[in-house]
Amino acid sequence: MISEKEFYKHLIQELGMELNDAERDFNFRSSSLWSSMLALVTIASIDAQYGVLVSSSQMKQAQTLGDLFEIVVQNQG
Incomplete structure (x- = not known):
């Protein structure tokens, strides 16, 4: 199972944002x-790290890190 906190930290680092932004x-x-x-x-980062391809429509709908986390959890095999 993917760690929610680690997922947020990974994305924040990939995006070049502040670690204190790593919240759901x-x-x-x-x-x-x-x-x-x-x-x-x-x-690309989510695909490489978690093996989940986020579609462009899913990306457009996602607003928060929590939204992206839910997409990954729902689509991990």
């Missing part, structure tokens, strides 16, 4: 660093 309800889209390029980096 952190809205990554509200960050001034967020861009379409970071969306692609996030999709």
Whole structure:
């Protein structure tokens, strides 16, 4: 089973954001660093680390780190 805290830490580091943002309800889209390029980096990172391919529609709907975590948990085999 994937650790929720480790998932958040991993994504925050990949996105170049502050570790104190590694919380379930952190809205990554509200960050001034967020861009379409970071969306692609996030999709690739989740695929490489957890073996889950997040679709573009799932990425568009996700607002928080918790949303992304739920996508990964639901799609891990």
